[in-house]
Amino acid sequence: MIFTILIADDEKNIREGLGSFLKMEGYQVILAEDGQEAKNLLAEEEIDLVIADLRMPKISGEELLKHIKDNYSTVPVIILTGHGTVESAVQAMRDGAFDFLTKPPDLDRLGLLVKRALSTREMILQQKILQRELEKDKRFGLIIGKSPKMKHIFEVIEQVAPTKASVLITGESGVGKEKIADAIHYFSDRRDKPLIKVHCAALAETLLESELFGHEKGAFTGAVSAKRGRFELAHGGTLFLDEIGEISPAVQVKLLRVLQEKKFERVGGERTLEVDVRIIAATNKDLKAEVENGNFREDLYYRLNVVHVQLPPLRDRKEDIPLLAAAFLKELAHENNKTINGIDQKARMILHHYSWPGNIRELRNCIESAVVMSRDSIITAEDLPPHIREAGDHEDYIRIPLGSSMEEAEKEIIRSTLLYCNGNKSKAAEILGIGRKTLYRKIEEYNLEQ
Numbered sequence: 001m002i003f004t005i006l007i008a009d010d011e012k013n014i015r016e017g018l019g020s021f022l023k024m025e026g027y028q029v030i031l032a033e034d035g036q037e038a039k040n041l042l043a044e045e046e047i048d049l050v051i052a053d054l055r056m057p058k059i060s061g062e063e064l065l066k067h068i069k070d071n072y073s074t075v076p077v078i079i080l081t082g083h084g085t086v087e088s089a090v091q092a093m094r095d096g097a098f099d100f101l102t103k104p105p106d107l108d109r110l111g112l113l114v115k116r117a118l119s120t121r122e123m124i125l126q127q128k129i130l131q132r133e134l135e136k137d138k139r140f141g142l143i144i145g146k147s148p149k150m151k152h153i154f155e156v157i158e159q160v161a162p163t164k165a166s167v168l169i170t171g172e173s174g175v176g177k178e179k180i181a182d183a184i185h186y187f188s189d190r191r192d193k194p195l196i197k198v199h200c201a202a203l204a205e206t207l208l209e210s211e212l213f214g215h216e217k218g219a220f221t222g223a224v225s226a227k228r229g230r231f232e233l234a235h236g237g238t239l240f241l242d243e244i245g246e247i248s249p250a251v252q253v254k255l256l257r258v259l260q261e262k263k264f265e266r267v268g269g270e271r272t273l274e275v276d277v278r279i280i281a282a283t284n285k286d287l288k289a290e291v292e293n294g295n296f297r298e299d300l301y302y303r304l305n306v307v308h309v310q311l312p313p314l315r316d317r318k319e320d321i322p323l324l325a326a327a328f329l330k331e332l333a334h335e336n337n338k339t340i341n342g343i344d345q346k347a348r349m350i351l352h353h354y355s356w357p358g359n360i361r362e363l364r365n366c367i368e369s370a371v372v373m374s375r376d377s378i379i380t381a382e383d384l385p386p387h388i389r390e391a392g393d394h395e396d397y398i399r400i401p402l403g404s405s406m407e408e409a410e411k412e413i414i415r416s417t418l419l420y421c422n423g424n425k426s427k428a429a430e431i432l433g434i435g436r437k438t439l440y441r442k443i444e445e446y447n448l449e450q
């Protein structure tokens with residue numbers, strides 16, 4: 001993070017002396033000649049630390065301190081005092097100043113104080129970001145799935161999470177792309193740093209640019225104060241670019257530069273900022289095809305697609321449906337203050353045979369609606385949304401897609417029959433015309449327990 005320090009002192013020598021010292025230390029510095037100017041600058045810029053003289057024209061240091069504590073409570077203030085005013089400095093500490101320095105200030109001590117104040121400031125800022133993220137997704141940590149396809153994805157996550165490699169997550173709507181991005185961040189050693197998300201499709205081109213890179217004051221109409229972009233906020237952590245397929249060619253160029261050089265400028269700004277950010281991008285578009293059609297830059301595609309995680313649609317991993325349904329049932333029944341113990345056999349068959357074009361999100365919504373509709377302690381077919389209940393002749397048929405192997409067909413037959421028999425293995429073996437031991441062996445072989 002690049003920190004901005006505001007120095008407010010009516011003594012030109014001190015103001016400029018401290019300013020050039022702190023600039024040499026690598027900070028951005030803004031100078032104010034009195035308390036009123038300092039107040040105005042606080043409203044216009046993102047200030048991380050204020051160094052203020054106690055005696056200033058217009059608005060005194062005491063008043064300025066109070067203004068900062070009331071309006072920018074996370075911005076630390078270091079007070080400068082002349083000889084003989086130590087008492088007021090002590091009072092300032094009581095009023096919330098971070099520390100004080102007597103004039104003429106000792107630069108070594110100033111350097112130390114500034115470092116300490118800013119590291120506290122950084123911690124507070126990051127804590128805030130993390131808190132927001134946690135609140136947004138309290139359910140994190142629970143990626144459900146035991147199908148071979150999902151197991152493979154877990155292995156990939158474990159392998160790539162600790163690296164800095166960019167990850168491109170693709171898959172249909174609602175398959176869990178964002179959930180996987182969360183997992184990659186939280187399994188990485190960046191977990192204590194921010195995970196910042198940008199929904200690229202939701203923002204107009206110019207807005208997206210200033211969201212990503214930030215802007216300086218006056219960069220465009222309405223830019224009344226400087227603002228940090230998501231890249232700066234994500235420094236040290238992860239930036240999740242959702243719906244990356246939607247970004248304009250101009251933003252593609254800028255993004256490419258950050259990926260290549262880790263450098264960028266705020267909109268309307270001249271300073272070049274450097275960041276350390278891990279990029280995860282997601283899309284439900286076929287990005288390769290977008291490249292071929294000339295809608296997406298090939299060089300950017302390769303930068304984003306260092307590791308590719310392709311999430312399979314739910315209909316291709318049906319063995320995860322019961323697990324997901326059970327987890328959502330538990331969560332949503334609790335949320336709706338209902339006691340619901342399970343899903344009856346007919347309803348389970350329907351869930352199993354439905355094609356889930358909206359994938360996991362659709363399954364979750366379906367369970368939510370069933371929980372709300374249910375009058376009993378068990379979800380029945382009647383509780384399911386009509387379009388799902390009525391989609392297809394699921395009741396008396398086993399459906400096996402063309403192109404399946406013998407093994408897949410057998411697996412499907414056993415699974416459907418077990419569902420039909422409510423998990424009763426003796427009954428299933430009887431219907432299938434095989435011995436119980438054979439059935440047990442096959443259940444294990446095909447991983448059909450549950």
Ligand SMILES: Nc1ncnc2c1ncn2[C@@H]1O[C@H](COP(=O)(O)OP(=O)(O)OP(=O)(O)O)[C@@H](O)[C@H]1O
Pocket residue numbers: 139142143144145171172173174175176177178179180284360361364
């Ligand atoms: N494996 C999973 N286990 C549990 N819940 C999941 C899983 N995958 C997805 N979900 C849940 O399904 C919903 C949709 O997931 P998510 O938002 O990650 O999908 P997406 O692929 O980003 O969708 P879209 O393309 O529409 O943005 C969320 O409520 C998420 O918590």
Ligand SMILES: [Mg+2]
Pocket residue numbers: 177178242
């Ligand atoms: Mg998403």
